[in-house]
Amino acid sequence: MSKKAVVLLSGGLDSTTALAIAKSEGFECYALSFRYGQRHAVELEAAQRVAKALGTAQHIIAGIDLRQFGGSALTSDIQVPKDRSANDMSGDIPVTYVPARNTVFLSFALAWAEVLGSSDVFIGVNALDYSGYPDCRPEYIEAYERMANLATKAGVEGRQRLRIHTPLIDLSKAQIIERGLAFGVDYGLTSSCYDPSPAGVPCGRCDSCHLRLKGFRELGLIDPVRPAA
């Protein structure tokens, strides 16, 4: 029987690649997405397409409402910043940062992993082309893993060490795309834009679009998902 892994799946380029990597390592994958007060459902439709195309044992979309706390462009009515330079991105933490998002997401993954008897969680965080979020850094992930191993039955009983896999953490966007293509990932299924049209067309101008387009460009490729002209 293959080992089970919980894979956080937003439906974007990174988490889709993380899922492909988890599968390539022989894990039976349980994909976990969130309906967390996003302004658009485009992301979740992408997650469903990806889960189906790559093949998962189960895909749960957990409803949580971070909107009630306010505080970010991705969950409230603040404008998504457009056409920032790489320099802008590397500086301050942007308004698109959702408070404690990865901490909340990993906590749900931990709960599900515990119930499944799984000791492996995959998350597609990236510390290089990462747009300045604090909860994408290796030291954060290590601290999370340490906490998680004190939080659970299995950890306490020494039966199992939970591991948080971050296969993309030190890759550039181009390297991530290259890795996924090697596993046959169809990036046309994914959605990365912070502010897509209702039909799912990416804006082409937010940080996430810029990073993605740059990644494909560096490989001399054209993103199969075409942004608005």
Add this chain to the structure above:
Amino acid sequence: MSKKAVVLLSGGLDSTTALAIAKSEGFECYALSFRYGQRHAVELEAAQRVAKALGTAQHIIAGIDLRQFGGSALTSDIQVPKDRSANDMSGDIPVTYVPARNTVFLSFALAWAEVLGSSDVFIGVNALDYSGYPDCRPEYIEAYERMANLATKAGVEGRQRLRIHTPLIDLSKAQIIERGLAFGVDYGLTSSCYDPSPAGVPCGRCDSCHLRLKGFRELGLIDPVRPAA
């Protein structure tokens, strides 16, 4: 202006006392409860009564669904164990353990604290009369705090150190009750039972009821909430 604190409030005896302590320390309190697939709404009604009686700046009930992951008597259809001895309780982790519950709850508290600009979270965990849950131990709380300070904007920018306050962690149930009574807490408003009647009458036989009744008994007091005969 007084400092803001997020206080996790289940409506039970412990979290109610933690709220009273946070208030006594001068914090403006933001109470956070969860609708997490509990089998009964009794707990949330108690939380609302308590938040109102003690006075909070805001009380949010966040809807999350841990039921979809299954795995515990408090969220699924496994029978709540009754009339276990103190010896039974100190041994194995009981089926009433909800996977990663405190990790999930603290993550939401962290998100709200970040939005409020608060660096203080109160949780009424207790390592003494605690019924064997791994995520009630001091080493878990310390690891959580460390992770949280790496997760957030404020932590990264060094503006603020998040502190998780656990004022009950080394108190016995009797000491907790004594502390709350000194602050004028009306424990008649609270609900601790894992398996109350729809009208809110505690069973008097689950671990939580036994610990609570023992606490009042040790003080020579009668619990204002009377269990089923």
